[in-house]
Every structure is written in structure tokens, then in C-alpha cells.
Amino acid sequence: MKARHKRFLLIGAAVTLLAGATGLVLNAFRDNLVFFHTPSEVAAGEVPKGRTFRIGGMVVHGSVARADDGQTVRFALTDTARVVPVVYKGALPDLFKETKGAVAQGRLGDDGVFVATEVLAKHDENYMPPEAQDAIDRAHRTALSVQD
């Protein structure tokens, strides 16, 4: 084996080992690397107790209700398996909508209601013009009416 082959082998081995070590570390800190917890994790009690964390999910259709003070908003987040009710006082981002993704930061109350101090809208990876979105919505409604 030539000296330069040995050097390349050494470089390859070093980078591979480093990547492996990084992978193990990231795997060990898996729970700390997630940006938000799911409503299922909340239901299973797998969320930090007594300190703030984030819940992410889809805003349940028809769940958004504004209180009379004009600031407090109640809504529910779901991962299609479990639902967590959320109460939030403050301005919502423009893209916050029912059936769209959202992330709420706050504490889980003893009554099971999540008291949020910050709400972020989560955008998906789909980019399309409004006409295309309309067509999809229409097709969706047609499909639903056929099912009925």
C-alpha cells in the first residue's frame, strides 16, 4: 500500500468514526432535539412537567373560539390521534388557521388545558398558486359529498 493510499484510508476512517460518534450523541439527545411534542405524547405523559415546552399539531377544525376580551383565544391541537385544548392570550400569526399546523409554547395546566405564551404557525412544504389550491379544495368537497 502506497503512503497516499494509507493517508486516504486514515482520513476516511477518521471521518467515518466522527460521523458515527455524532450519530450516537444525537441519538442520545433525541428527546431534547425535537422542537415540539405531539398531543399523543402529552396524553401519554411523556412531556416535561412543571416547565414550559412546545406542543405541535393541526388546529382542529371548528375549535378556534375568541373570548369577549378580544385577546384570549381557545383552540385545540391534534395529531389526528389525540387532542389537546389550548388557551392563549395575544396576537396570532397571519398564517394561523384551522386545519393548518401550529406550534404552541407554554405549560400544561392541572386541568389538562395547555396555557400558551407563544403561538407559531407551521408552514408545510407545498407551494401552489391560489387557483390550484381552489381546485384541490373543490375536489376535496366533491369527494366528501360523494361519501355522504
Add this chain to the structure above:
Amino acid sequence: MNFFRFSSPQTFYPLAGRLVPLFAALAAACAVAGLYIGFFVAPSDAVQGEVYRIIHLHVAAAWMSMFIYLVMAFWSAVGLGLGTRLSFYMTQALAPTGAMFCFIALWTGALWGRPTWGAYWVWDARLTSQLLLLFLYFGFIALTRAIDDPRRADKAGAIIALVGAVNVPIIYFSVTWWNTLHQGASVKPGGSSMASVMLWAMLLCALAAWFYSLAVSLARARRIILERERHTEWAAAEIARRGAGGRAD
């Protein structure tokens, strides 16, 4: 043709000189076409309205910042393995451009994040690993400039480039490995979830970033070659020629 001929700085220097204007022209053409289509032709987005148009800058810059780092790691491995000086020159020529694109990606992302998410910055896995990439670029540049002996600076920089390369797949796959606020990839091998006009504008901008990076890094590599090879006869002659008002070509 023997490509290894161009691993010598003396033969690479004039080749790079001929390629720079070509890549610069291609970059300008792609940028004009991509930005025009992106900002004037492409439709607005159904959910985000007009603000989505920043992706034409954001995605091109983010891809480029990750790719340049991988190319730096590649040249570092070649340089360490074969001991070719030119490989280290290329690594150092690429670093400032990579850092610039990394900064643009973070900056445009923040400007996009405020109206869509409701926050300029969040510490999710994608954003944090991209910020780490910026610090790796800064670290590489600072380290190679801080060491006086150029040979040792080359080696130290190469090690940072190789070690830091582990971060690039973490950035790319962060949105699938962990749940993040940043959305998943719209463009994947085998398909995209974007309207085609938007996609074409974005791809043209990405091409522009490629050609720009090639042009700028080759031009920078020529400067580094002259500086580092100044003790050789040809480089000294070239420096004298340029210093005497020779055309900078």
C-alpha cells in the same frame, strides 16, 4: 486529456482566468432570468401570498452554503491525501463565498419566518445546525488566517473542513429526523411539491448561485496562487506584469 496537468498551480492559473468571465456571464444570465420569473411571472402562493418569493434567494443560498462546505471537505481530503497545494488553495478560495451564502440563507429565512411563523428565529434543529455551519465557516477562515506558517494553516483548515462536513447531512436531514418548525424539503430527488413556474424560477436562481460561486472562487483562487507561489519564477513574472499595469486577466 490529462486532467492532473491542471493540479499544478502554474497550468491552473491561466485556465481559471479563462473560465472566470464565462461563469460570471452565465451567473448573470441565470440570475436575471430566475429573479425575473420568480418576482414577476410566478403566481403568488395560496397560503403565504407574496412573501413566499423570498425562497428564490433563500433556497438557492441555503443549498449553495451546504454544497460549498462539502466541496471544501472534498478538496481538503484530496490535499491531505495527495499533498497537492492547489487543493488547499481551492478550499480557502471557496470559504468566504460559502460563508456569504450561509449568512444570506439565515437572513432571508428570518425575514420569511416573521410573517409566516410569527418569529424571526427559533432554536429548532434546522436553524441551529445552519447557524453552526456559519460558525464553521468563520472558524475555518479565522484559523487559516491566524496561523503564520501557510503549510500548517492549510492542514489545520483542512481538518476543520473535514470535521465540519459531518454537520451538512445533519442540516439537510434535520427536518426528517426530528420534528422542526422549519418545513420539510419541497424539492426532493424524484419530485417536488411546488407549482412548476415557482420551481423553475428557484432552480434558475440555484444555477445562478452555482455559476457565481465558480466564478468568484476561481478568481479568488488565482489571487491565492499568486500570493503563495510568489517565490516561483512564473508567479513573480506574472505579479510584475500585473503590477506594471498589465491587464488583470
